[in-house]
Amino acid sequence: MNTELEHQFVTELESNQNIVHKVCSLYTDNREAHNDLFQEIAIQLWKAYPRFRGDSKFSTWMYRVALNTAITLYRKSRKQPHTQDYDSVIYKIRAEEYDPTVEEQLKLMYSAIRQLGDIDKALVFLYLEDRNYSEIAETLGISEVNARVKMNRIKTKLRTILNP
Amino acid sequence: MIDELELLKEDWRKREEHLPRLSYDQIYKMIWKKSSSLVRWIFYISIIEFLLPHLLYLIPSFRDGSSYDIARSLGINQWLIALTAVQYLVALFFILQFYKRYREISALDDARKLMNRIIRTRRTVKNYVIVSLSLILLVFAVFVTGMYLDDNLAASLGVTPGPGRVSPGELKWIMIGVMAAAGIFFTALMGGIYFLLYGLLTRKLFRNYQELKRMEA
Numbered sequence: 162m163n164t165e166l167e168h169q170f171v172t173e174l175e176s177n178q179n180i181v182h183k184v185c186s187l188y189t190d191n192r193e194a195h196n197d198l199f200q201e202i203a204i205q206l207w208k209a210y211p212r213f214r215g216d217s218k219f220s221t222w223m224y225r226v227a228l229n230t231a232i233t234l235y236r237k238s239r240k241q242p243h244t245q246d247y248d249s250v251i252y253k254i255r256a257e258e259y260d261p262t263v264e265e266q267l268k269l270m271y272s273a274i275r276q277l278g279d280i281d282k283a284l285v286f287l288y289l290e291d292r293n294y295s296e297i298a299e300t301l302g303i304s305e306v307n308a309r310v311k312m313n314r315i316k317t318k319l320r321t322i323l324n325p
Numbered sequence: 326m327i328d329e330l331e332l333l334k335e336d337w338r339k340r341e342e343h344l345p346r347l348s349y350d351q352i353y354k355m356i357w358k359k360s361s362s363l364v365r366w367i368f369y370i371s372i373i374e375f376l377l378p379h380l381l382y383l384i385p386s387f388r389d390g391s392s393y394d395i396a397r398s399l400g401i402n403q404w405l406i407a408l409t410a411v412q413y414l415v416a417l418f419f420i421l422q423f424y425k426r427y428r429e430i431s432a433l434d435d436a437r438k439l440m441n442r443i444i445r446t447r448r449t450v451k452n453y454v455i456v457s458l459s460l461i462l463l464v465f466a467v468f469v470t471g472m473y474l475d476d477n478l479a480a481s482l483g484v485t486p487g488p489g490r491v492s493p494g495e496l497k498w499i500m501i502g503v504m505a506a507a508g509i510f511f512t513a514l515m516g517g518i519y520f521l522l523y524g525l526l527t528r529k530l531f532r533n534y535q536e537l538k539r540m541e542a
Contacts, residue, residue: 171349172349201362208360209431209432233439266329279533281536299435300435
C-alpha cells in the first residue's frame, strides 16, 4: 500500500479542490449530480496521478483531467432529480455591493453559459480561469488560432444576450 | 462602460468563497469508490458483445451436438466446423485489438485525442459485431443450402410428415423458409440490440467530437 502517494495526492487535491467544484458547478444542475461528478473526477485524477510527473503544475494538470471527465468520461450513475434546487453557487446574490443591474446582467450571462454545449462551456471556463490560449488549445486538442476564433464568437454571443 | 466579460471574470473569482469545501477524509474516501465512467461501461458492454455470439453454444441443441448430427446428415458438417474456427479466430483478433486500443485511453490526453481513442476502441467492437453477425448469417445460409440440396430432407431431419395434405416437396420449402426466416430474424435482432447500445453509449461523445472537429475545419 503506497500510503505516501495517497497522502500526497489527497493533500494536493484538498487544497486545489476549488477547480473541481467550479467544473462541477458548470456541468451539473443539482447538488447530487455535483457530488457525483466531483467523485468521478477525484477517481480519474487519482488513477492518473502516478503518471503526473510534476513537470507541470498540479493545477494545470487538474484542469485537463477534470474537463475530460466532465465532457467525455462522466456518465450519470444514478437517477437524479432534475429540480432547480441547486442555486447556491451560480446565482448567489451577495448582500453587500448589491447592484440590481449588474446582478441582473451576471444572472443573464450565467444562464447563457449554462445553455452552451459541453465544449463551449470548457472554453468559457478556461477563459474565466485566466488560462492563456495556448493552454486552452492544448487542453482541448485544437489549434491556438481556432481557440481564439471560437472564444471571440462566444464572447460576441454573450454580449448580444446582454445588449439585444 | 465596463466590459461585461471582465465583470463576469471578477464575479467568477469572488464566487470562490461560496464553493463547497470537502475535508481530507471525505476526499480520501472518494478516491476508493468505483468509477462509473463511460470507458468502464464500454469495457463491460464490449466484453458482453464479444461473448454473445459464443453464448449460442450454451443452447442445449448446440451443446449436446444434435445440431451437428443434423449438419452431418445434411452433409454440411465440415463447412460448419470451418466457420466455427473462423469465428474463434476473428474473435481473438478483435479482442486483442480491442485490448490494445482500450489500454491507450487516458484522461491525460487532450480532449480531442481522448474522444478519438474511445471512438476507435468502440469502433473495433462495432466491426467485430458486423463480422460476427455476418458469420452467423453465413451459418444459417449453409444450413439453408444444405437443406435445399438434400433430396430427402424430411428423413434427414427425422421429421415424419403427418397424414395431412402437405406434400414432401411443400414440406421441404416450408422448412427451408422457417430456417431462412429464423436466420434473418435472429441476426436483425442481435444487430438491433447492438446498434441501440452503441448509439446510447456514444451519442454524447460523438456530438462533442463533431463539435471539436468543426472548430478545426
